[in-house]
Amino acid sequence: MKKSLCMLLLGLLVSFTTPGLGATEIAGIMLEDKIHLDKHDLQLNGAGVRSKAIFQVFVAALYLSEKSNQAAEILATPAAKRMQIVMLRDISAEKFGQNFMEGMKQNVSKEQKSKIIDQMIRLGEMFSKVPEFRKGDKLTVDWLPDTGTVIMINGKKTMSSLPDPLFYNALLKLWLGENTAQDSLKRQLLGEKADVK
Template identity: 40%
Template sequence: MHPTPATTTGALRPVTSRNHLYPVLLCLVLLLPLGARAAATDVAGVPLADHYSVDGTSLVLNGAGIRSKFFIHIYVGALYLPETSKSAASILAAPGPYSMQMYMLYKRVDADKIRNGWTEGFRANVDGDGFAALEDRLRQFNRLFTDLKKGDVVRMDYAPGKGTSIRINGQPRGTVPGRDFALALLRVWIGEHPADDDLKRGLLGG
């Protein structure tokens, strides 16, 4: 028979249940700045928020990785979607918004290399007729980029009906219209011929 509190004798001992710590810990978390609570993922020293908003729609971090070339880290890439998916085909078939973000790690990448990289990525992942339809807008997109250096942040946000808006270090650079352009741009990273296979796996949450 187990003793009840009424039959137990001796000095009372302080209650040390961990449950009493939960309200205190919750208060401490709530006192943290929002950015500190949101940044739960770290890639190569770059903190990435779990959530991001495009045109009023809340997106979640689908995945992230490092773009490397000849064993040199160029940037951290992060992909935000309305809901997570490990399927490139499903992502490219979805009509919703997305945000593709680049956090520069390399000391400096000049504008010509950036523009050539975009053009090569489009050519590799879009067929001839499709590329011809995008060519003028690709030139418009390329003109939005200047040299990028370590610490720069590029955000490419697609909002259906509005287009793909580019911000560099928080400053608006311009918007390129068309869902076809937005999907072609996304194929540069998660298409059949991505710029970096390891980065593709990371963006797909692999």
Template identity: 45%
Template structure:
């Protein structure tokens, strides 16, 4: 074998290895690694987008949004069928009461009165769930899954926080905290839609 063809083979092998390694690499934001994909309800979901939730000057959590297929508009995310997941990886300690208050404010800003009335029982259970958490600590991971036929399943570090909440409109109301017309963080919304890194 000629030295030049041997070098070419080595280079091709090296490039292939680098490409495969790049494909398997998780996204990393603020030291938090988010997998490129995850399985929810037996279906593989892909990371649609991820970013940091900042409040005033403080970085509160890294959020990832997983969907069956890529969506670039809020309306498409809300209309998506099949399982969905969001993850919040805490970057600082936050009391359950403070996080719950922020979530409730986001729900109020992005849902109309009729929707809030229709979902009142589920919203109340959602609020009570946060009262049961004393503190979300740095490194804790909160996940919110939509499982068709089951409902919204919320877990902290893999442990269920409450009974599933059955209405898909409720799951969408939660997503609108970040993806609605008045999002909690204006730079996080486009990051979740894959428009740019936050």
């Protein structure tokens, strides 16, 4: 009797402490498989690691209301979305912001850029107010249909929301665009399994 009770308690303990129940692990970062964003239920579409040279820079995860492996479809949907970034190393916010701006320029046309230039400036100002991203810091870039683009660092809103969907898509194209910096990460965000542990 005592042995069976011990086994039962051990089983319960393992069920509460074993990682991977409702979560996905990428490069040591646990990502929830489902999240509630404002009044929207989203699911993990895909995740992977942004690498540069031999360094792992951050884990990126894309959450959608319905899974999709088509970048154009994801960009076109007006439904809620989240791009989540968890830093794997320290990096200056200035450098990180420069990478954002360069990536946006590579993936939007001159006409589109002229329409969102004010919002790009505001994004640059946001990065200028943050001295550094530290390992473990979390950046979320959300699209909420009734609100617009909401950017938070470690759960704190960093700037007022930006209502233009063109701007959110310009951000999302950093990872899903035709000229993304890392094609393997794009494929993983679109649902291909990452092999990084």
